[in-house]
Structures are given as structure tokens and as C-alpha cells.
Amino acid sequence: MVPLALVTGVAMLVVWFPLATLWHQQGEINATGAQIATIEKQSQDLKDQARSVSTKAAEEMLAREQYQLVSPGQSLIQVLPGNGTGYVSQSTGDPGLQPLAEPLSATSLNVSTSPKHLTSHHSLTGYLARFMRTLEFWR
Numbered sequence: 419m420v421p422l423a424l425v426t427g428v429a430m431l432v433v434w435f436p437l438a439t440l441w442h443q444q445g446e447i448n449a450t451g452a453q454i455a456t457i458e459k460q461s462q463d464l465k466d467q468a469r470s471v472s473t474k475a476a477e478e479m480l481a482r483e484q485y486q487l488v489s490p491g492q493s494l495i496q497v498l499p500g501n502g503t504g505y506v507s508q509s510t511g512d513p514g515l516q517p518l519a520e521p522l523s524a525t526s527l528n529v530s531t532s533p534k535h536l537t538s539h540h541s542l543t544g545y546l547a548r549f550m551r552t553l554e555f556w557r
Contacts, residue, residue, distance in 0.1 A: 471480055481487040488494050 470476060478489070486494055486496075
């Protein structure tokens with residue numbers, strides 16, 4: 419029994435451990451090879467793309483489309499899409515593009531200049547008088 423255990427132990431040390439290491443390393447080599455193949459494919463695709471845009475016409479098209487560049491003597495005009503009615507949409511969010519309000523329809527502004535709202539603080543002097551005039555501004 420002891421000789422059989424001894425032979426099994428030696429076989430494990432000599433055969434099993436190196437084979438397991440070799441098996442693991444082969445898996446890593448295969449994964450690295452797949453990564454290299456992917457990178458080579460991407461490199462070839464980039465070379466093909468570079469070859470396709472190396473012509474003068476392709477360079478001009480790329481400059482016009484992606485960078486809005488024009489040839490010397492030309493000017494760039496961009497036509498923005500409209501909503502079909504010819505008017506600016508009310509939902510643009512930019513208050514500068516909204517139509518002007520009629521002065522008579524501005525009912526939210528209740529400006530009253532009647533004498534009952536105007537108060538005078540001539541009896542106050544110094545800091546307190548300035549403070550009260552500042553508060554009157556906010557009425």
C-alpha cells in the first residue's frame with residue numbers, strides 16, 4: 419500500500435501539477451490571441467477608412483459635414499428647420515423669441531402713483547431716512 423501511495427504522489431508531482439499549469443497557460447494564450455485578432459481587425463478597418471478619406475473630394479466632404487469648413491471665397495449659410503407656419507414656436511423656451519406683449523394687455527403690472535401710497539420720511543434723518551427710502555423702492 420505504501421509503494422502505491424508513493425507512486426501516486428510522485429505521479430502527481432511529475433505529471434498533474436505541470437499539466438495543470440500548462441492547461442492554465444494555454445487558456446491565457448488563447449484569450450490573448452483572441453484579443454490580438456480583434457485589435458488587428460480594428461487596425462485593418464481603420465486603415466481602410468483612412469484610405470477611403472485620403473482623396474481630395476473625401477477630405478472636402480468631411481471638412482464640410484463635420485467641421486463646417488468652406489473653401490476660400492465661399493461663405494457658410496445654415497438654414498435652420500422651421501415648424502412650417504413661418505412663426506417661431508411658443509415652446510422654444512427662449513423669451514427673446516416670444517412675440518411682444520401689447521402695452522394695454524399687461525394687467526399684471528398694477529402701478530399706482532396715488533398719494534396714499536407715497537409716504538414721506540422727511541422727519542427722519544441720517545441712516546434711518548436712507549433705509550426707509552430703500553424700502554420704499556421695493557413697493
